[in-house]
Every structure is written in structure tokens, then in C-alpha cells.
Amino acid sequence: MDIEEFRAYCFSKKGVSEDFPFDEVTLCMRVMGKIFAITGLDREGFQVNLKCDPDYAVELREQYPEVQPGWHMNKAHWNTVDFEGSLSYQLLQQLVDHSYDLVAKSLKKAEREALEKL
Template identity: 45%
Template sequence: MAGPSPRDRVIDECTAKPGSVEDYPFGDQVAVFKVFGRMFALVSLGPPPGSVSLKCDPGLALDLRARHAAITPGYHLNKRHWNTVALDGSVPDDELDELIDHSYDLVVARLTKAQRNELRT
């Protein structure tokens, strides 16, 4: 039996983050994951394979784009701080999980101390 699709796995990873809220501010074709109202992931819900856009350190973003054809500048986002990853299986699951963690951590780092403390409880 096949496991979850890459897109379903990404959605599960994003949903599991402390304080994560799934929202649809851009319509029903894009699931947006936020923590305290700040976006950390956008998952396209159109035809497979789909993609996920993730916040990323600018230097790392450039390195990732050079190493993976499936990683491109953020679609309709600040291209310096966001990458879009095609969920075609070419980026290993563990690396994709690290990119989701990195995006989430960048957003959490910008929250107030009180908000960060609330995530820990």
C-alpha cells in the first residue's frame, strides 16, 4: 500500500507544528499555514504534484536553488526570502522536512517573547 502523497505529507508536517493554523486567504487552491497570523508555508492544492512555498534565509535560498531544479524563487512572494519547492519527489523527504522546520523557525523567531512562550505550553 502506498503512503501519503508528497503533498499530503507536507500538509501533515505543517499541521503538526505548534500553533499552526491552516487558512485559505487566497481561495481554495492554496492552503496557507500560519503561526500567530504569520505565514510559514503555502501549499498548492491544484493538480499533482503540487508545490510548497517556504520562507528561507536568503543565502540558503540561493544555495538550495543551485542544488535542486525543483526549488525556485518563491512564486508570487518575495523571491529573496521565499522558495517554492515542486513536490515531484526530487527533493528528499528529510531535506524537505528540514526546510519546513527552517521556515517555521524563521517565523517563530520574529514573534514576541510572550507568543513564543505560548507555543511552548
């Protein structure tokens, strides 16, 4: 999955926006204003930081060398995923879905209700 496929997949979900809040090369994907994915556009290779359940994060890291503790993130809750490695397209989509779902579930009730109406 390349950056454009990643962006298109993220935008296929409800309430998604993107921005560059930190600098001109750090792309953040948000659901209802909360970050669920971060990637640096200035790096070699395409890696994305994705939110993850802590137990599932450990399992993924043990099973796949392409999944590492989140770079510059809370390592218990974020993974850095190599999108150019050998992970299947389907697994990459599942990891994006998992991150999106975790963040969407953490939204305030009014935000969750607004998201459901989109």
C-alpha cells in the same frame, strides 16, 4: 511527500493552523497566525512556497533544480519547492522546519512565549 503527508507534518508542530485566506485553492500553513508555507491546490504537481534565509535560499537554488525563487513572493526570502521532484523526504522536512523556525523566531515575544507553552 504528498499534500496529506505535508499537512500532517506541519500539524505535528506546535501552534500550527491552516486556512484559505486568498481563495478556495490557496492553502496557507501558519504558526501562531503567521504564514510559513503556501501551496496552490489547483496546480498540476505539488509545490510549496517556504520561507528561507536569503543566503541559504541561493545555496539551495544552485544545488537543487526543484528549488526556485518564490512564486508570487519576495524572492529573497521565499522559495518554491517541488515536492514531487527528486528531493529526499528528509530534506523536504528540513525545509519545512527551517521555514517554521524562521517565522516562529520572528513572532512577538508574547507570541513566542505562548508558543513555547503549547
